[in-house]
Amino acid sequence: MIELRVNGRTHRISADADTPLLYVLRDELELNAAKFGCGLGQCGACTVLVDGIASLSCVTPIVLLAGRQITTLEGLGTPQQPGPMQQAFIEEQAAQCGYCIAGMMMRAQGLLQRDLHATDADIRKELEHNLCRCGSHMRILRAVRRAAGLMLASGSTGVTAPDPAQPSAYPEVTAPPDDGMRRPAHPDLRERPQR
């Protein structure tokens, strides 16, 4: 049993110690923002923050993460109250197919938490290893710059130390009862809060 601290909440995880964090996030915690892309740490779609630093959840076994602070895209805000990074990506319409975007936002978030005055060159360098095959890079870069502006204006990167006693800002999603049928797992398409 490993205790994982994700978006400020503590979860007791029964998965094997060598299970990649991504599988636990998606399959057990139903935090589906981080995506399975290559599964080899090459594409960045699975990026989350560990203690504020961008990390590839598909190659990070949970055995390494006891006591660490994990932040996923769900930890940056909600559809009702998007954080500055999410707000900026919406305003710039920076997603095409969207598959890479959660990873892009998390890596950019890590950068801006470190340095709100990151230059264009810093942003490009930071995002270099996150692949987007739609080619929405220019909009992604604009969105990250806009996010930095929003953060500077509000004086907050949008992530506050969460209070474990408080329920998550993101609504609980209850898995439907298992009817024994196999169906394509598309958890992202399950009920979402209405905007």
Next chain:
Amino acid sequence: MDWGGARMGLRLLVIILVVGAAAVPLAAGTWQGAIAPIDPPAPDRFDGAALQRGLQLAAIGNCMSCHTAAGGAPFAGGRPVATPYGTIYSSNITPDAQTGIGQWSEPAFRRAMRAGVGRTGQQLYPAFPYDHFTLVSDADDALLYAYLMTRRAVRSTPPANQLRFPFSVRPLLALWKLVFFKEGAYRADPTHDGQWNRGAYLANGLGHCGACHTPRNALGAEKRSARFGGGRAQGWHGYAIDSASPARVRWDRTALRAYFRDGWQTLHGDAHGPMAEVVENLSAAAAADLDAIAIYIAWTMGKRDRADSVQQASVATQSSGAVIFASACQGCHDGSRPLPFGGVRLALSTAVMDDEPTNLINVVLEGLYPRSGAAGAIMPGFASVLSDEQLRSLLSYVRLRYGQGSPWKDLEASVQSAKAQRHD
């Protein structure tokens, strides 16, 4: 390139200053004046064949790596080189008249290569490896000159060097040269054939392999008695490439040749750290020259004492390092996919066999990424998720399971030192 202990360096320097005082007349003899400036030569002064040869030679000299800042224009300089004595910034070697070498005549260029003296007569720091370039022939210097003088001129002044006193005093370099520098073009060794000599000429001269693969003394001079015994480069260990080579399987000329061309070799792994830049440049060098270097380096490695057989130690699979390895590393390093896109079999990895863990630590923390925009294998880094303790147990496990040697001593110090270099 990193250079030995600075404190010892200071002591040695004092000794040399004393010796030097006696040698002032001699030192004055090595002082050379300015060479008259010229107008930058018109590019059409040089013929195409010379430029092609110059390009191939510059690739062997790896000129671009040091003389290009991250994200900067090629050859425009400004790349910081950390030394124990402070930071040196590479110079602009584009033909810009004001900030580059546009006013350098060919004799001025040749003198810099041969004697480590700039056009205006100032002593050059040996971060510019003239201790090797002195071997380069006049003919090859002319080709390099033609190549550099036809690059795009870029107006860019590198930042001023930040060296501690007394290392900031350039004239003192004349004394350093008196003690450590031997000027003179390469002389062929008649006991070897032409190809071997070509390889020795290129590897010890323009290629300056020893700059990273030979240990240095406290004042930054290569120890001639320990040539190719292993050195340092930008926080990496330049492996020994003499008979002490830690490679599990002996390098031969065929393997070296493939490694120079591709940047990886199936029985040895991928080039990483500064060597990745070297092999990327080498891919542009002339095939015959690379053959010659491969022949010579295979010769320097010579016979060896290590067994080539690959056997794995049986080790406990219950340690925390074993668990981390099984979950984070084995997926790519299980040997089921060939290089370069599968991970190297660690039983063949030179980083694991090496007497020090530096390079393995760097790779585990930072991963391996191709240069920006280039194709290549990727290994993700694990710096953000491995605690120091987890890293140590992983390293110990990998060494025990795959390395032939004894356990690495004082892993903690090696980890801290590698981390400190990363943040420089």
